[in-house]
Amino acid sequence: MTYEKPKLVMSEIEKVLENHLRPGSTEITPLSGGNISNVFSFILDGKGYVVKFSDLAGAYETENYVSNLLSSQNIPFPKCLGLGRTSQLTYLIMERMEGRNLSDCTAEEQTLHLPEIISILTRMAAADIGATNGYGWIGANGNGSHTSWKDFVVAVNAEDQTGTFWENWHDLFRTTCLERDVYEEIYCRLMDYVPYNESNRSFIHGDFQQWNILSNGTRITGIIDGNCMYGDFLVDLAILDRHMPWSDVIKAYQNYQEKAGIVTPYFKERLMGAYYFKGLDGLRFYAKMGWNDAYQNTRQFLLNLTA
Structure with a gap:
């Protein structure tokens, strides 16, 4: 059986963003790519961000560490803003890079x-x-x-x-x-x-x-x-x-x-x-x-x- 990424409804995504950041996220849009994550872009206070969801245990802990490692050494890797869990899924909120x-x-x-x-x-x-x-x-x-x-x-x-x-x-x-x-x-x-x-x-x-x-x-x-x-x-x-x-x-x-x-x-x-x-x-x-x-x-x- 092939692997299928977790599925989410919009209300779940909105709740995560509101609880971890604050109300007001707009233009929540699914992004292509990502073989084990469901990825969405969104806008908050005029700035672009990304939130990713995975059902794999500890899916984003390393990415959080790597973000700090690379961004601190002037390598263009997005900075992490939040890491948490909702229901059975892990989520990671990051800045969205240009391009x-x-x-x-x-x-x-x-x-x-x-x-x-x-x-x-x-x-x-x-x-x-x-x-x-x-x-x-x-x-x-x-x-x-x-x-x-x-x-x-x-x-x-x-x-x-x-x-x-x-x-x-x-x-x-x-x-x-x-x-x-x-x-x-x-x-x-x-x-x-x-x-x-x-x-x-x-x-x-x-x-x-x-x-x-x-x-x-x-x-x-x-x-x-x-x-x-x-x-x-x-x-x-x-x-x-x-x-x-x-x-x-x-x-x-x-x-x-x-x-x-x-x-x-x-x-x-x-x-x-x-x-x-x-x-x-x-x-x-x-x-x-x-x-x-x-x-x-x-x-x-x-x-x-x-x-």
């Missing part, structure tokens, strides 16, 4: 933004996380969920995912297009590259692509959402490359690093590990969502990867 989803721009327009996007990616990777520890999912306290990258990779691919979005995910082998032999093949390849990614610990957005990047037509105005974690920041580069295959993202990144005098040790091996890590998660996600074309495209890409 529209980069996905609404043409491929040519997206490519023109690429140098700035890579600059932001590099700045996110350089965010000061020295006061935290751990790898993997970032918790509400700012620490990672696991003691090593390898432990994290093993854990997120384990069968027992009780209480998470992936609970009973092995059922997907029976009920969807997810193929066990393909999954296990990619997992084995991933584990071969884990040692190259292991020693690199930076902030990772985790869903760094056009639907989570905002533009006003001339510049990038914001980065939103994310499946944030600690680990090798090349995961974000791999995501961007897979979503902008027409833009030669990897070459643009290497050119940027060369001009900045930045050396990335074991770049090719780490990038392979990043492709396999996100690709494997993508196979599982696309199968659960019923996105067969995306599944087949990712499957072919991963199986054709060579060192």
